Amino acid sequence: GQQVMQIPQYQHVQEGEDFTTYCNSSTTLSNIQWYKQRPGGHPVFLIQLVKSGEVKKQKRLTFQFGEAKKNSSLHITATQTTDVGTYFCAGRSGTSYGKLTFGQGTILTVHP
Amino acid sequence: DTEVTQTPKHLVMGMTNKKSLKCEQHMGHRAMYWYKQKAKKPPELMFVYSYEKLSINESVPSRFSPECPNSSLLNLHLHALQPEDSALYLCASSQDEDVFLYGYTFGSGTRLTVV
Numbered sequence: 001g002q003q004v005m006q007i008p009q010y011q012h013v014q015e016g017e018d019f020t021t022y023c024n025s026s027t028t029l030s031n032i033q034w035y036k037q038r039p040g041g042h043p044v045f046l047i048q049l050v051k052s053g054e055v056k057k058q059k060r061l062t063f064q065f066g067e068a069k070k071n072s073s074l075h076i077t078a079t080q081t082t083d084v085g086t087y088f089c090a091g092r093s094g095t096s097y098g099k100l101t102f103g104q105g106t107i108l109t110v111h112p
Numbered sequence: 113d114t115e116v117t118q119t120p121k122h123l124v125m126g127m128t129n130k131k132s133l134k135c136e137q138h139m140g141h142r143a144m145y146w147y148k149q150k151a152k153k154p155p156e157l158m159f160v161y162s163y164e165k166l167s168i169n170e171s172v173p174s175r176f177s178p179e180c181p182n183s184s185l186l187n188l189h190l191h192a193l194q195p196e197d198s199a200l201y202l203c204a205s206s207q208d209e210d211v212f213l214y215g216y217t218f219g220s221g222t223r224l225t226v227v
Binding site: 033035041042043044045046047048086088099100102103104105107 | 152153154155156157160168202214215216217218219220221
């Protein structure tokens, strides 16, 4: 079945440092979504990427979708303490309508 | 209204109890989902309802029984659960099962403890 691997599992940074999390899929994805889950909270949708090579920005966050549509990354520039939480990628392949497969998540800790 | 509302927020139940989790959305979304999430793990899909019909059951044990009374409501009936079923149960909705333009909207979840 479809697998989405996400690394690293944990990342500790000092406030102001950059942060990147990576996702790799075993199959070609039709789209990939990113979610953020604050400690004790629920996943919140951040963005969706659909096109090969797509790059989208949201303020300090930059999202990329690989040319082969098998990998994606989320980069945060100059982290802030409000960035703490778990970042999940979630992908869907063309054969799995309705089934979003989540990566394992990256738990980000930002030290002030 | 851009929210998915789940009740109760917390639930403690014995292994012989019967309880229900409720989920409601008024965004006109036609797909609704139940996910189970253990600590420090990603959400795991349990069920998908599309246009009020069950479209995906991820081989979930029969002690979990979903129900979709109408397009705004989703229930999860629980019976004879095991302690390992303790987890955060998340409801989510999206515009359509096949259209992911805006992603899923998750509820805040029900934290279930089985004793």
